[in-house]
Amino acid sequence: MALRQEKYGTAKLDDLCDILHPVQRYLRLNYLDFRRVNGRFAIPNSKLLNICLFLAVFDCIGNCIKCIKAMNAGEITKAQEIFAVFGMGFVMTMRGLMLALNRVQLSNFYNKIDCIFPRSAHLQQHMAVEKVHSYIKRRFYIMHTLMTVTVAAFLTTPGVKFMVFHDFDSDDSVADEYHVNPSWLPFGLKDKVSTYPYVYIYESVLAAAAVNMIITWDEVFVVLISQLCMYYEYLGRLLEEMNVQDALDPTKLDALYKQLHEYIYMHQYLNKLAVEFNDLFNFSILFSDAGIATSICFNIVLITDATDYLQMVTYTSPLFVEVWLIYDAAKWGTMLETVTGRINEILYEQKWYESSVRFGKYTMMWMQSTNEPFRLTAFNMFYVxxxxxxxxxxxxxxxxxxxxxxx
Incomplete structure (x- = not known):
């Protein structure tokens, strides 16, 4: 995001939709290439995302095949290891699938939320845009650092274990613990030492591509929901600054109701945006929760059954990432719930009972419509x-x- 200087040296932000994760910015690897065409957002179809999704779906099918084979052979621990990786791979695939299927809806939503973005430095300061911008960039940097460390450890550990522990003098097949992903591949490619370097590179590239699906989903989710929360908080501040006693002053009456109508329209517009936002993400949230819960369970089982510290570290790293993913979505859902619920509190705290009867009716109807805060849901099955x-x-x-x- 660029900073521009207005008159008298006041800094102005272009918008919040240009913020990217460091990995997206440095590697130029972005599944959703946001572009402005005639001032409006457009998201072209991503061949890279489609190819990565195809490979991710194929990998999920391979995990299912390998897991079924392990259960039929009575290898319970092996099946648990596959399920632990499959759960996380399923989450990444579902989030990438959401990005691919909702590309047009996302571009429309970006345009709708971009229409109300403040363009003047004074209004941006009043709406605390720079504070939200700094928070998003700091959060992306922290997540980038944690994901880099975790993914690097996840990708390098199997290769190091292979070089240290595999007996190259024997004709034994390559064990699953030496692979990044124990999914099934045809022709026994994963069992041969001669093909191991190529399979290892393929698995690493596939894992990096899948992780980038989570990163891209996170970038879109955080940028949009943080703007929604920012606008709701701004509306709350406007309501707090409104002088309800002006309803008793005939000279200020028209200006007060004009202002009130603008606030009501703004609130209705934000509520529509919140519903559209929920419709965009409830599919990925639902299936992400299912996959993460499954993976967490099996990772915990594997940690308790681990025989050495290296195995414990291998299973613990993705466990922390999975817990954080659930926590992060829940935290944002709580924040959205809090800022929307605050509108009702502010209306109630106003001295509407000392104002005119007309203003009191307006306030009572508005309070009734805001009695329940907006809650992020997954197909109305549960609150996030x-x-x-x-x-x-x-x-x-x-x-x-x-x-x-x-x-």
């Missing part, structure tokens, strides 16, 4: 908030208890 995060952790614990009792 911190209570949901707690429920997911309890569900993972219960599944862990069940799996341990069966083992």
């Amino acid at each position: 908030n911190m209570k949901h995060f707690q429920d997911m952790m309890m569900l993972a614990y219960q599944m862990l208890t069940f799996l341990k009792s069966k083992s």
Whole structure:
């Protein structure tokens, strides 16, 4: 995002939709190439995303085949390892699929939210745009650092273990623990030492491509929901600054109701945007939760059954990432719930009862419509908030208890 200087040296931000993760900016690897055509956002079809999605779906099918073979052979631990990786791969695939299927809807939503973005430095300062901009960039940098460390460890550990522990003098096949992803490939490619370097490169590229699906999804999700929260907070500040006593002054009456009508229209517009935002992401949130919960359970089981510290580190790293992914979505859902619920609180805290009867009716109707805050949902099956995060952790614990009792 560029900073421009207005008159008298005041800094102005172009918009919040240009913020990218460091990996997207440095490597120029972005599945959604946002472009402005005649001042409007357009997202062209990404061949790179389509190819990566095809490979990711093929990899998920390979994981299912390998898991079925392991269960038929009675290799429970092996099946658990595959399920742990498959759960996370399923999450990445679902989020990438959401980006591909909703490309047109995303561009339309970006244009709608871009229409209300403040263009003047004074209005940006009043709306705290720079604060939101700094938060998003700082968050992206922290996530980039954590993901870089985690993914680097995840990709390099199998290769290091192969070079150190594999017996090259024997004719034994390459074990699954030496692969980045234990999914099935035809012709026994994963069992041969001669093809191991090529398979390892393929698995690393596939893992990096899948991780970038999460990064791109996160960039779109965070940029959009943070703007929604920013606009709701700005509306709350406007309502707090409104002097309801002007409704008793005939000289200020028309200006007050004109202002009130603008605020009501703004609130209705934001509510429509929030509903569209929820419709865009509820598919990916639902299936992400299912995949992450499954992967968390099996990773915990594998950690408790690990025989050495290296195995524990291998299973613990993705576990922390998965818990953070659920927590992050729940945190944003709680934030959206909080800022929308604050509108009702501000209306109630105004001295509408000391104003005119007409203004009191306006306020009462508005309070009634804002009685329930907007909640992020997954097809209205559950609310995505911190209570949901707690429920997911309890569900993972219960599944862990069940799996341990069966083992």
